[in-house]
Amino acid sequence: MPRWRPPQAPSTALITREGHDRLKAELDQLWTQRRPEVVKALAAAAAEGDRSENAEYTYRKKQLGEIDRRVRHLSKRLERLKVAEGRPADPRAVFFGAWLTIERDDTGAQATWRIVGPDEIDAAKGWISIDSPLARAALGKRIDDGFDAELPGGLARFLVVDVRYEA
Numbered sequence: 001m002p003r004w005r006p007p008q009a010p011s012t013a014l015i016t017r018e019g020h021d022r023l024k025a026e027l028d029q030l031w032t033q034r035r036p037e038v039v040k041a042l043a044a045a046a047a048e049g050d051r052s053e054n055a056e057y058t059y060r061k062k063q064l065g066e067i068d069r070r071v072r073h074l075s076k077r078l079e080r081l082k083v084a085e086g087r088p089a090d091p092r093a094v095f096f097g098a099w100l101t102i103e104r105d106d107t108g109a110q111a112t113w114r115i116v117g118p119d120e121i122d123a124a125k126g127w128i129s130i131d132s133p134l135a136r137a138a139l140g141k142r143i144d145d146g147f148d149a150e151l152p153g154g155l156a157r158f159l160v161v162d163v164r165y166e167a
Contacts, residue, residue: 011118012130014096015081019120023081027074030067038064077119084117087165094138094163096130101162102138105146110161115139134158 015023038060045057088095094115101112111126115138118129128135137149141160148157 013080013082013117014084014130015117015119016097017083017085019117020078020081020083023074023078023119027071027078030071030074035064035067035071038067081117081119090142091165092163093140093142094160095140097165099162099164099166100138100160102158103161105157105159112162 042057042060042064045054045060048054048057051057084096094100096115096117099112099114101110103110113134114125114127115130115135116127118131121127121129130136130139133151134149137147138158138160141147143160143163145160146157147160148155
C-alpha cells in the first residue's frame, strides 16, 4: 500500500520562451518518433507468442506506459503555462527570467542564479525555480538591497549584487 502524501501546492504556471520550446520539442519527439518506435517493437514482441513469459513484450508495454504518461503530462502542462516574454519596466529589479547575482552576508560567497519556471529548473546551469525560497525572497528586490531567505540550513541574509535580463 503506498504511503499517503499531502497534495503539493500548485506550481507557478510561468515559463521562459526557451523552456516552452524545449518542452514542446520533447512532446513532439515523444509523440512523432519515440512512441511509434516503441509501438512497432511492442507489436513485434506480441507476435512472438506467449505474452506471460515474454520479457520483451513486458518491457515494451511498460515503456509505452511511461511515454504515454509523459505525453499526457506535457500536453496538460503546456496548455496551462504562460510564456513570460519581454523585459520588465525596471531592469534593476528582480523578476521572473532575471539573472541574479547575490552575495551571502555571513560568508561573502557570491552566486549567480536565473529565476525560471518550475518546469525548467537546472542546477547545473544555475537555473532555480521561481517557487524556491531563495527566488521568492529575492523577487522585487533591486541592486544593493538585502533580503532574508529561509533555506534548508536555516535563515540566511543575502545582498543583491547584480541583476540582468538577456534578450
